[in-house]
Amino acid sequence: MLAFNNFSKAYHSQVILQIPELTIPAGLHWIKGRNGSGKTTLFKVLAGLLAYKGKITLEPDILLSKETVLHRKYINYGEAEPLYPAFLSGMDLIHLYAQAKRAPKSQVQELTETFQADLFLNKPVSTYSSGMQKKLSLILAFTGKPKIILLDEPLITLDEQTVQLMYKLILEYQQHHGVSFLISSHQDICMPQLPFTATWLVQNKTLTPSQ
């Protein structure tokens, strides 16, 4: 699914991540790592938010650095701590994403209903709690027809009921739509409801399969 080749990411010439050669197959993947290990940087790179060196290919042959539009069409991203301009409403953002990612109307409606977000989405983001912002970011992450959805720390700030809904949605998207997931969390959080294809560890400035 995702192939890394001579990949490296640095800030101010300080290397954060280096992946010489690695392929992540399709499926449901758990990316584990301690605070500051580089999980969010990896996700931001894969989401197209940060520049990098080397090659990342979305199989079969989409080179992410060259195919900038396809890259963003096929990889969706739900941020760990989403922040949106205070004056926008959740609906403004959903409309933009639905239009840009060519999502059918029914999908948006289903997602807002699933996350029980219709009550607050027409209000400005400035009135949202962190849980509401997280729900909004999850709705945006599931919008469209992606091949991969990156969920950075999806469990934080969500209540138990929403977490269960999210698990259900992940399984549905994976089993019925063939979407792969990369889900990050700290090492001490378990997600027993999700049948992970593989677990990966971000440590020592690289990404390796967990034993």
Added chain:
Amino acid sequence: MSALPDILQKVVVKLFYRQNAGFFLAVFIFAFGLQSPPSLLVSPMFLSDAVGSPVFIVVDLLLFFLYYLKCFNFTNKTLNAPENSFLQVAALLPPQLLLYNLARVHILLYFPALVYTLLMVGYAIGQMNYLAGVLIILYNIILTSFSATFFYRKLSGTKKDPKSNFFLRFGFIPAFNTVYFWWLRYLLGQEKVMLFLTKLFSGSILLAFLYIYPYPAYDLRPALIGFWTAVVSHVMLIQRVQLFQEKDLTFLRNLPYNYFRRFGHQAVFYGFCLIPELILLLRYLPITTTFLFIGQLFALGISFMLLMHALLYRQKQSLRNYARIVFFIFMVFLLFFLTSPPLYLITVILSVSAFGIFSKRYYAFEPELDID
């Protein structure tokens, strides 16, 4: 020793000067670039005459009051920002220490205006015009005291509900909900004073050129130079728009838009921004004979703003360097315009350069690294 001055310096003062490099460049050009001799506004002859004129003193203090509003608004906004809510702890410090530090912040922000007004005081005293001197000193004391007291009360009290801002609810106009106008809503909601001052400055410059050198008594070059100067004065606004885009709208990078579309969003917004200047041109130039010229000016303005926006995507660029580039482009084209060049050609050159830089730099740019 208190840590408060250091923190206020980093949180408010440094940020103010970093974010307003474009503004100071525009003021510098206006104050020293368009005068003959360049040092006219600070020359002893000018100041000696000026402090004897009540009209000049009032106009001068009004202009500085606009700058004061800018400083005040910036401090207010910065202290209201969620990431600075830790500053509420400063209310536990002795009141005189907090008041002193807040007054210090005001003085550091207001410093350029303060220096000029003190220069005026010096000349007023030299000419034994004590009343003018005392009034200017009182003016500065009142502004400083008001700022210090206001922000002291702000840090000691509880924060206002952000919903009380009218512009946060500006989305009731459907067109303003589209991404093309998010920048405008941001400016109207969070950068009102900067937007107002920029448009006031830009409009005044353009109006002055159109009024002093009316067409057809003069040819169209003064209108061109006035419009060019007005557009260049938007450089700080462009900086703020780009910062907003790369700080608060980072999620836009995850949307499957090609470069043309992203570039188009900016073009629409900057075109919208220049509508007041367009109205002034239409009002003061005979539309039947200058329609094509006005259209070309409008396109030229948008292409310049797009280029300035694209230049902000150069990695590791200091704002000082950016200001130099803006000044260079401004001066080169100012001289070039005196030769009545074909405007459509300059528009094409600026637009193509802007698109080239933007498409080459956009995805390589990382805002986190763009810190002085």
